[in-house]
Amino acid sequence: xxxxxxxxxxxxxxxxxxxxxxxxxxxxxxxxxxxxxxxxxxxxxxxxxxxxxxxxxxxxxxxxxxxxxxxxxxxxxxxxxxxxxxxxxxxxxxxxxxxxxxxxxxxxxxxxxxxxxxxxxxxxxxxxxxxxxxxxxxxxxxxxxxxxxxxxxxxxxxxxxxxxxxxxxxxxxxxxxxxxxxxxxxxxxxxxxxxxxxxxxxxxxxxxxxxxxxxxxxxxxxxxxxxxxxxxxxxxxxxxxxxxxxxxxxxxxxxxxxxxxxxxxxxxxxxxxxxxxxxxxxxxxxxxxxxxxxxxxxxxxxxxxxxxxxxxxxxxxxxxxxxxxxxxxxxxxxxxxxxxxxxxxxxxxxxxxxxxxxxxxxxxxxxxxxxxxxxxxxxxxxxxxxxxxxxxxxxxxxxxxxxxxxxxxxxxxxxxxxxxxxxxxxxxxxxxxxxxxxxxxxxxxxxxxxxxxxxxxxxxxxxxxxxxxxxxxxxxxxxxxxxxxxxxxxxxxxxxxxxxxxxxxxxxxxxxxxxxxxxxxxxxxxxxxxxxxxxxxxxxxxxxxxxxxxxxxxxxxxxxxxxxxxxxxxxxxxxxxxxxxxxxxxxxxxxxxxxxxxxxxxxxxxxxxxxxxxxxxxxxxxxxxxxxxxxxxxxxxxxxxxxxxxxxxxxxxxxxxxxxxxxxxxxxxxxxxxxxxxxxxxxxxxxxxxxxxxxxxxxxxxxxxx
Ligand SMILES: Nc1ncnc2c1ncn2[C@@H]1O[C@H](COP(=O)(O)OP(=O)(O)OP(=O)(O)O)[C@@H](O)[C@H]1O
Numbered sequence: 282x283x284x285x286x287x288x289x290x291x292x293x294x295x296x297x298x299x300x301x302x303x304x305x306x307x308x309x310x311x312x313x314x315x316x317x318x319x320x321x322x323x324x325x326x327x328x329x330x331x332x333x334x335x336x337x338x339x340x341x342x343x344x345x346x347x348x349x350x351x352x353x354x355x356x357x358x359x360x361x362x363x364x365x366x367x368x369x370x371x372x373x374x375x376x377x378x379x380x381x382x383x384x385x386x387x388x389x390x391x392x393x394x395x396x397x398x399x400x401x402x403x404x405x406x407x408x409x410x411x412x413x414x415x416x417x418x419x420x421x422x423x424x425x426x427x428x429x430x431x432x433x434x435x436x437x438x439x440x441x442x443x444x445x446x447x448x449x450x451x452x453x454x455x456x457x458x459x460x461x462x463x464x465x466x467x468x469x470x471x472x473x474x475x476x477x478x479x480x481x482x483x484x485x486x487x488x489x490x491x492x493x494x495x496x497x498x499x500x501x502x503x504x505x506x507x508x509x510x511x512x513x514x515x516x517x518x519x520x521x522x523x524x525x526x527x528x529x530x531x532x533x534x535x536x537x538x539x540x541x542x543x544x545x546x547x548x549x550x551x552x553x554x555x556x557x558x559x560x561x562x563x564x565x566x567x568x569x570x571x572x573x574x575x576x577x578x579x580x581x582x583x584x585x586x587x588x589x590x591x592x593x594x595x596x597x598x599x600x601x602x603x604x605x606x607x608x609x610x611x612x613x614x615x616x617x618x619x620x621x622x623x624x625x626x627x628x629x630x631x632x633x634x635x636x637x638x639x640x641x642x643x644x645x646x647x648x649x650x651x652x653x654x655x656x657x658x659x660x661x662x663x664x665x666x667x668x669x670x671x672x673x674x675x676x677x678x679x680x681x682x683x684x685x686x687x688x689x690x691x692x693x694x695x696x697x698x699x700x701x702x703x704x705x706x707x708x709x710x711x712x713x714x715x716x717x718x719x720x721x722x723x724x725x726x727x728x729x730x731x732x733x734x735x736x737x738x739x740x741x742x743x744x745x746x747x748x749x750x751x752x753x754x755x756x757x758x759x760x761x762x763x764x765x766x767x768x769x770x771x772x773x774x775x776x777x778x779x780x781x782x783x784x785x786x787x788x789x790x791x792x793x794x795x796x797x798x799x800x801x802x803x804x805x806x807x808x809x810x811x812x813x814x815x816x817x818x819x820x821x822x823x824x825x826x827x828x829x830x831x832x833x834x835x836x837x838x839x840x841x842x843x844x845x846x847x848x849x850x851x852x853x854x855x856x857x858x859x860x861x862x863x864x865x866x867x868x869x870x871x872x873x874x875x876x877x878x879x880x881x882x883x884x885x886x887x888x889x890x891x892x893x894x895x896x897x898x899x900x901x902x903x904x905x906x907x908x909x910x911x912x913x914x915x916x917x918x919x920x921x922x923x924x925x926x927x928x929x930x931x932x933x934x935x936x937x938x939x940x941x942x943x944x945x946x947x948x949x950x951x952x953x954x955x956x957x958x959x960x961x962x963x964x965x966x967x968x969x970x971x972x973x974x975x976x977x978x979x980x981x982x983x984x985x986x987x
Contacts, residue, residue, distance in 0.1 A: 283451065284312050284447075284448065284451040284452055285312065285452060285455065286311065286312050286313030286316065286452060286455065286456070287311055287312070287313060288311060288312045289301075289310060289311055289312075290304050290309060290310060290311065290312070290314075290315070290444070292312075293312070293444050293447060293448075294447070295440075295443070295444075296444070299435070300435065300436075300440075302435075303433065303434065303435030303436045304436060306433045306434075306435075306436075307431070307432075307433055307436065312448045312451070312452060315441075315444055315445050315448045316445070316448050316449065316452070316453070316456065316477055316481075317935060318430065318441075318445070319480055319481075319496070319935055319936050320428035320429055320430050320480070320481065321429060321430065321431050322429045323426050323427060323428055323429060323483065323489065324340075324426070324427040324429055325340075325426060325427075326340070326342055326397050326422070326423055326424060326425055326426065326427045327342075327424065327425065327426060328341050328342060329341070329342045329343070329344060329395070329424055330342070330343060331343070331369055331370070331371040331372070332345060332367075332368070332369050332371050332372040332373065332374050332400070332407060333371035333372040334371065335400040335407075336400075337399075337400050337401060337402050338399055338400075338401065339399060339400075340397065340398065340399055341397070341398075341399075341400070342395050342396070342397045342423045342424050343367075343369065343374075343395070343396050343400070343409075344369065344393055344394070344395050344417050345367035345368055345369045345374065345393065345394065345396060346367060346368055346369065346391070346392070346393045347365055347366075347367055347388050347389060347390050347391065347392055347393075347394060348366045348367060348368050348373070348390065349365070349366050349390055350365075350390050351363050351364065351365040351384060351385045351388050352364050352365070352385075353382060353385045359380075360379070360380065361379070361380055361382055362377060362378070362379060363377070363378040363381060363382060363384045363385050364376070364377050364378075365378075365384075365388055367394070367396065372407060373407070374400065374406075374407040374408060374409055375406065375407070375408045375409075376396060376408070376409045376410075376412060376414075377408060377409070377410050377411070378410075378411055379410070379411060381411070388414070392416065392417075393416075393417040394414045394415065394416055394417060395414065395415060395416075395417050395419075395420075395423040395424055396409060396412040396413070396414045396423075397412055397413040397414070397422065397423045398410065398411065398412030398413065413439075421442070421443070421446065422439060422442070425482065426482070426483045426484075426485075426486065426489065427442065428442055428445070428481050428482065430442070430445075442481075445481050446481070446482065449477060449478055449481050449482065453474045453477045453478050454474050456473050456474060456477055457473070457970055458472060458473045458474075459473070459499075459970055459971045459974050460473070460495075460498075460499060460502065460971075461956065461967075461968075461971070464502070464952045464956065465495075467952070468498060468948055468952060470494065470495040470498055470499075471491040471492060471494070471495040472495075473495075475488075475491070475492065475495075476491070476492040476495040476496050477492075478492075479491065479492035480492040480493065480496055480936075493936070494945065496935075496936050496937075497936050497937040497938075497942050497945050498945050498948065498949050498952075500934055500935060500936055500937040500978075501937050501942070501945060501946050501948075501949035501950070502949040502952060502953055503974055503975045503978045504934070504937075504949075504978065505949055505950050505953035505954075506953045506956070506957065506963065506971070506975045507975045507976075507978055507979050509953060509954070509957050510957075510962065510963070510975065511979075512561070512711075513957075513961060513962060519557060519559070519687060519688060520556070520557060520558055520559030520560065520687065520688050520689065520690055521559075521586075521588055521660075521662040521687055521689065521690070522555065522556070522557050523554040523555055523582055523583065523585075523586035523588065523662070523690075524555075524585075524586045524587075525582055525585035525586045526551040526552070526554050526555040526582055526586075527551070527582075528547050528548075528551055528578045528581070528582060531577070531578050531581045531582075531614070532544070532547070532578065534613070535574065535610065537720065539571075539574060540570075540571065540716075540718045540719070540720055540721070541718060542566075542570070542715075542716045542717055542718035543570075543571050543574055543575060543716060543718075545714075546564055546566075546575050546714040546715075546716055547574075547575055547578045547579075549562065549712075549714050550562055550564075550575065550578070550579050550692060550714070551578075551579075551582060553690065553712075554579065554582055554583075554586075554663075554690055559688040559689065559690050559691065560663075560690035560691060560692065560712075561690075561691050561693075561711045561712060562691070562692055562693065562711060562712045562713075562714055563693045563694075563695060563704070563708045563711040563712070563713050563714065564692065564693065564694045564695070564714045564715075564716065565695050565696075565699075565704070565713065565714070565715050565716070566694070566695075566696060566715065566716030566717075567696070567716070567717075567719070567872075567906075567907040567908075568696050568868065568869060568871075568872025568873075568907065569719060569720075569723065569872050569875065569876050570696075570716040570717075570718065570719055570720075571716065571719075571720055572667075572694045572696065572716060573603065573606050573607065573610065574610060575692075575694075575716070576592060576603075576607065576665050576667075576692065576694060577607050577610040577611055579663060579665065579690075579692055580592070580607065580611065580616070580643075580644045580663065580665070581611060581614055581616065583643075583644075583662050583663040583690075584614065584615075584616050584643045584644070586662070587660065587662075588660050588661070588662025588663060588689075589637070589640060589642070589643055589644070589645070589658050589659060589660050589661050589662060589663075590643065590644045590645075590661075590662065590663040590664075590665065591644075591645050591646075591647070591651055591658070591661060591663075591664050591665070591680060591683070592607070592644065592645070592646045592647070592664075592665040592666070592667065593647060593648065593649070593651050593652075593664070593665070593666045593667070593676075593680055594646065594647070594648060594666075594667045595648070595667065595668070596648065596841070597622045597623070597624060597648055597818045597821070597822070598821060598822070598825055598841060598846065599667060599846070600620065600622055600646050600647050600648050601620065601622070601822055601825075602825075602846060602847060603646045603667065604618060604619075604620045604646040606847065607644065607646060611644070616643040616644055617636075617641060617642050617643050617644070618642070618643070618644045618645075618646065619633050619636060619637070619642035619644070619645040619646070620633070620645070620646055620647060621633045621645055621646075621647035621648075621650050621651055621656070622647055622648045622650050622818065623648060623649065623650045623818075624817070624818035624819070625650075630650070630655070631655075633645065634655045634656060634657070637656060637657065637658050637659070638657050638658070638659060639659060640658075640659030640660060649676070651680060651683075652676065652679050652680060652683075656683060657683065658683055658684065658685075661683055661684040661685075661689050662684070662687075662689050662690060663689055663690045663691075663692065664677070664680050664681050664684075664689050664690070664691045664692070665691075665692045665693075665694065666680070666691070666692075666693050666694070667694045667695075668693055668694060668695045677691060677693065691711075693708070693711060695708075696869065696872070697865055697869070697907075697911065699911055699915075722878055723875055723876075724875070724880050724881070725875070725905050726854075726871050726874055726875040726881045726882060726883050726905065727880070727881070727882045727883070728871065728882075728883045728884075728885070728901060728902040729882070729883070729884050729885065729902065730859070730885045730887060730895070730898045730899065730902055731884055731885070731886055731887075732886075732887065732888060733886070733888045735886075736886065739855060739884055739886065740803055740804075742853070742882070742884070743755075743804070743835060743853060743855065744804065744807070746852055746853050746882075747807055747834045747835065750850075751850060751851065751852035751853065751879060752828065752831065752833065752834055752835070752836070752848065752850050752851045752852070752853075753834065753835050753836070753851065753852070753853035753854070753855065754835075754836050754838060754851060754853070754854045754855065754870075754873060754874070755795075755799070755835060755836070755837045755838070755855040755857065756837075756838050756839070756840060756854065756855065756856045756857065756870055757792050757795060757837070757838075757839060757857045757858065758839075758840070758857065758858045758861040758862060792811060792813050792837060792838075792839055793811060793813075795837060795857075796809060796810075796811035796837040799835065799837060804834075804835060807834040807835055808832065808833050808834045808835070809833070809834065809835045809836075809837065810824050810827065810828065810833040810835075810836055810837070811824070811836070811837040811838060812824045812825060812836065812837075812838045812839075812841060813838065813839040813841060814839060814841050821841070824836070825846070828848060828851075829848050831850060836851075840862075840866065840870070846873055847873075847876060848873070848876070849876045849877030849878075850877055850879070851873060851874050851876070851877075851881075852874055852875075852877070852879045852880065852881040852882065853874060853881065853882050853883075853884070854870055854871055854873055854874045854881075854882070854883045854884070855883075855884045855886065856870055856883070856884070856885045856886065857886050858886070858887065859885035859886060859887045859898055860887045860889040860891070860894040860897075860898065863914055864897060864900060864901060864910050864911070864913060864914035865907075865910060865911050865914045867885065867898075867901050868901065868907055868910045868911075870883075871883040871901070871905075885898055885901070885902075897913075900913050956968075963975070
């Protein structure tokens with residue numbers, strides 16, 4: 282039976298049940314999976330030299346004749362040696378294999394093999410240890426550019442290379458060419474078959490580059506098309522038209538005058554809310570730029586128009602805080618604000634469910650608990666998510682689905698400024714509003730980088746500020762707090778950001794121990810408290826509330842306070858082991874202070890000697906512009922770290938890298954835009970296969986195209 286992309290791996294020679302199981306661990310179930318399993322690097326095995334001409338210590342290929350029968354000797358138990366003499370016209374060498382007895386029969390005297398390995402000189406004798414070899418002329422593992430695949434137990438590189446070679450030979454030509462000819466011509470892209478052949482078994486480095494370019498472009502192209510289709514799909518939905526879209530009264534009674542940027546963004550949202558097409562807007566604002574007021578204004582317009590609003594936050598502390606600050610901003614509006622989090626008692630939840638269903642609650646703030654089955658609304662018209670890259674397309678869609686037949690308006694808030702090209706990809710389905718102005722009267726946070734030698738001075742400084750009536754945070758990098766499970770559920774809720782069920786991080790004790798030390802030895806006269814993600818929600822809330830109320834002077838914390846926590850009286854942020862944080866994260870942490878009228882400070886304590894780390898931290902000391910910082914962060918760490926593993930909710934990319942291949946990303950964006958302008962929705966029959974492929978890339982979220 283001829284191989285096709287759909288053929289299971291069991292049909293390949295040498296793959297039995299056990300091997301198939303091992304391959305499954307790498308998600309390799311079919312020939313098509315193997316074809317799309319790209320090497321992570323390549324080994325240059327193209328250099329073929331003579332024995333005498335081989336530079337010692339360098340990996341090379343040598344074609345040599347096996348001069349005599351290999352000899353097997355047992356040195357001791359568990360150590361067996363096969364030695365063989367090989368010659369070419371320039372010299373002889375001894376080839377030694379440890380614990381590979383099969384070699385004894387595999388190498389035949391009088392035949393020529395190509396050996397790939399390093400020549401070592403022992404006096405004047407030449408020797409090679411454990412080389413890879415194959416019969417001359419086969420050129421499967423030697424004399425070529427060898428792909429190096431990501432592996433797992435039971436799957437060797439040679440096995441994968443062998444299987445993939447078979448698949449490529451049998452069906453690379455069958456892979457349909459989905460990139461339109463015009464796109465390939467304009468962007469000088471290689472053909473599909475060529476690219477699949479050469480990404481696995483490049484015939485030269487130039488061919489490899491061409492193949493990579495095409496495949497990366499292709500992936501970006503599908504991604505951009507997908508995001509654009511998503512957006513146009515949303516645009517076609519029917520939204521609730523808000524009759525009341527004048528935020529004037531709401532704004533006039535706020536305790537502060539809105540900034541121009543806030544006004545503009547509220548205006549943009551109001552225009553969306555009054556239109557029949559559902560709003561899909563991302564509000565990006567640097568830390569402390571006042572996004573909450575924008576959310577409140579929208580929620581109020583929903584209420585005035587007779588619709589309910591749901592706001593989803595990534596953590597319980599934030600949900601609770603949003604509820605507090607929204608309640609304050611909406612105090613005299615007559616709106617009922619509710620809270621729904623996973624740690625609430627079942628009876629409390631039930632009450633909220635009922636009140637949402639009857640429409641008694643006008644605005645509900647909550648965590649992922651809002652997505653629970655029991656949650657149903659009377660008239661959900663507006664969904665707000667506070668993202669920080671934590672929800673992504675699928676979860677936003679899940680909350681919107683609670684609105685039943687209509688497509689509610691969606692407002693996404695993000696405090697992590699991201700470079701525009703990336704924003705287009707990650708939030709490509711959204712319109713963008715930027716709050717690019719801070720409320721007046723904010724003095725920039727003074728930022729210092731200090732070493733261990735200044736620790737005592739830092740403590741004195743904490744004491745001095747507390748003496749002046751301010752409060753301080755001291756953050757330790759102990760636990761990966763801010764990495765919630767990707768899917769909503771009890772893990773996230775219960776664990777509050779740390780995967781529940783995992784053994785506590787050994788450093789966690791450090792936070793508690795450090796807090797204890799501060800409490801008893803360093804600041805016995807101050808009110809010191811601590812908070813971390815493994816505490817029960819109630820305990821955390823109690824500590825946070827006490828801090829917010831000014832009843833705690835020094836709050837020792839893990840990064841649970843990273844996003845959004847708002848205590849204007851806090852004027853000092855100390856970050857321990859600052860080198861262990863990402864720049865954007867440090868920027869977020871710094872954003873927890875300087876929120877009131879007080880001069881505020883950020884002290885980054887580090888004992889790192891690494892030049893690179895110090896340079897990174899200096900970026901932060903030099904600028905307070907979140908966009909600049911995020912660009913630098915992206916440049917240094919790449920998008921994986923930047924967003925946390927797969928937190929952006931995008932399909933997983935096989936070969937393209939969102940930070941590294943920025944130029945190709947831009948090219949692909951341009952090409953996709955042009956194609957979609959000519960054929961919106963990719964409805965022409967000639968693009969049917971392309972459309973299928975785009976949908977497949979988003980297969981994790983099949984609903985998003987409906
Ligand atoms: N126009 C304004 N004038 C004065 N203060 C304001 C203004 N807008 C908001 N604030 C205050 O600034 C603080 C920060 O606002 P908010 O919490 O909405 O910021 P944010 O954009 O959500 O920032 P973060 O992402 O860091 O939480 C709050 O204490 C809020 O009351």
